Amino acid sequence: MADQNQAYVDRDLSVLWHPCTQMKDHEQVPMIPIRHGHGVWLEDYAGRRYLDAISSWWVNLFGHSNPVINAALHEQLERLEHVILAGFTHEPAISLAERLLSLTPTGLARCFYADNGSSAIEVALKMSYHYWKNRGDTQKTRFITLTNSYHGETLGALALGDVAIYKQTYAPLLMDVISVPSPDCYYRDEGESWRDHTIKRFADMEAALTRHAGEICAVIIEPLVQCAGSMRMYDPIYLKLLRVACDRHHVHLIADEIAVGFGRTGTLFACEQADITPDMLCLSKGLTGGYLPLSAVLTREEIYQGFYDEYTTGKAFLHSHSYTGNALACTAALATLDIFEKQPVLERNRELAAYMGSAAARMAGHPHVAEIRQTGMILALEIVQDKRRRTAYPWQQRRGLRVYRHALENGMLLRPLGDVVYFMPPYVINSEEIDLMVDVAEQGIDLATMD
Structure with missing residues (x-):
């Protein structure tokens, strides 16, 4: 099955030009071919799953392959x-x-x-x-x-x-x-x-x-x-x-x-x-x-x-x-x-948002997280070089990309905006999946700010 993944990657890179991407990055950053989606999860051709923490560019509300839609x-x-x-x-x-x-x-x-x-x-x-x-x-x-x-x-x-x-x-x-x-x-x-x-x-x-x-x-x-x-x-x-x-x-x-x-x-x-x-x-x-x-x-x-x-x-x-x-x-x-x-979507969203905020709150003390901010089902973590002065890392260091790669390696789709890690998950996420999302992001931020 892993060979099947690679076969799709090879075919893709021979013909496609992807959005908002420096294509040369894919010499080091893996391309992930997806064959199936269900709920908050995406699955590649090798059977590896990824939690879609950003709703596939903010579009997915009620999960992939939603039976009603x-x-x-x-x-x-x-x-x-x-x-x-x-x-x-x-x-x-x-x-x-x-x-x-x-x-x-x-x-x-x-x-x-x-x-x-x-x-x-x-x-x-x-x-x-x-x-x-x-x-x-x-x-x-x-x-x-x-x-x-x-x-x-x-x-x-x-x-x-x-x-x-x-x-x-x-x-x-x-x-x-x-x-x-x-x-x-x-x-x-x-x-x-x-x-x-x-x-x-x-x-x-x-x-x-x-x-x-x-x-x-x-x-x-x-x-x-x-x-x-x-x-x-x-x-x-x-x-x-x-x-x-x-x-x-x-x-x-x-x-x-x-x-x-x-x-x-x-x-x-x-x-x-x-x-x-x-x-x-x-x-x-x-x-x-x-x-x-x-x-x-x-x-x-x-x-x-x-x-x-x-x-x-x-x-x-x-x-x-x-x-x-x-x-x-x-x-x-x-x-x-x-x-x-x-369905009581907005009521449930308020509960999920409160849980997400509570789960992420522990990162307020992180030496390289300048701010945790949240509006509803959108939560963002601002990674900085110097927390007291709020000095950003040089953009060329691409700290956020390190978080992205760590997340992929651990079954998570996070796509930071520069050095801002954010969560904007589908509304069908549950508390256990939120915990996983926050854990992986925290590990990624730790790794991205080690040096």
Whole structure:
């Protein structure tokens, strides 16, 4: 069986180019071919198992090969796999839009489908800009974003981000945006609460809006957690203050809940924790339970009506994807929502999050763990060279990669963000598996910081 593993690795490396990967690394770092998944576990061709502690890039909510989603897809396969959504429609697309609009914050009234998270961001950017243009506000052409943010890797989405490793190379291709300092609570003063630090940092956003509102289409934000930005977190008060400020300055608020939606932060949607409704809500990743690519941009009726006119006015939103509203993807999403509806998912998540926080708490005293931070089912450990000064290791040393390799050797899929080790497991994980996840991470951090 081990030879079977190697055979797949050899075939892969002869033809594939993997995402977010320096392919030369695979001369030393093993490629893992997976033949089966069940629950939180993945299994390779040699029968070796790996606990999926990061939900396969944050998409898997209810475990691999979930029987509820499987059954729904089998049934839908017999009826319709896909049909063009321009001039045609189908029941799964309609039902999913209805259910999303009923579950998301009050005031969202229309659903526009796309294929993935980055595509959803592109839709929201174009929709905001085009809305203002249709109104005659042609001076509104720019966007405000936060430092340390990440919104995807297509060019529009990439321009909004501020994580250098993704953005720096392509800077000459990107539109100019206004970046406002993040409320990231990692940088709060000693003894300062998350709430107080977050309120203090909002002054930067208020100043930017006051100065630039006339040229701004929208502010875009990742509610509560900047996931690809090292899982940095902040208090919900920022969202409440931002909603008020955007209204006052006549600027759209785009909430990118692609990574944090569907229960990750403790509520179904992160915006709920501030009791706000964005003008556009971008969803993907967990939307289909980790099964198929699909995204949705939910928006207000007022914005929809800004495009509703005779064709000859040129106001139509002519954005499209070939697989928009794919019937199978919508069916997977509906089955995922069924699980939320029929099972006490959020209540159980709160219990799991509390257990995960308690299990990881022992690492607070680790000499190279500067902070343990958590929002719901997302927990992060910040590895540093000097804890007192919070001095990071040189990035070239790739300490996080050492944790990753140790985890693989011990049956665990961890994929640190630089030197930040994080847990974002499927919601079907149990306490014993959480203990294993924390144990392996702690051992990996010990090994990664020995010299």
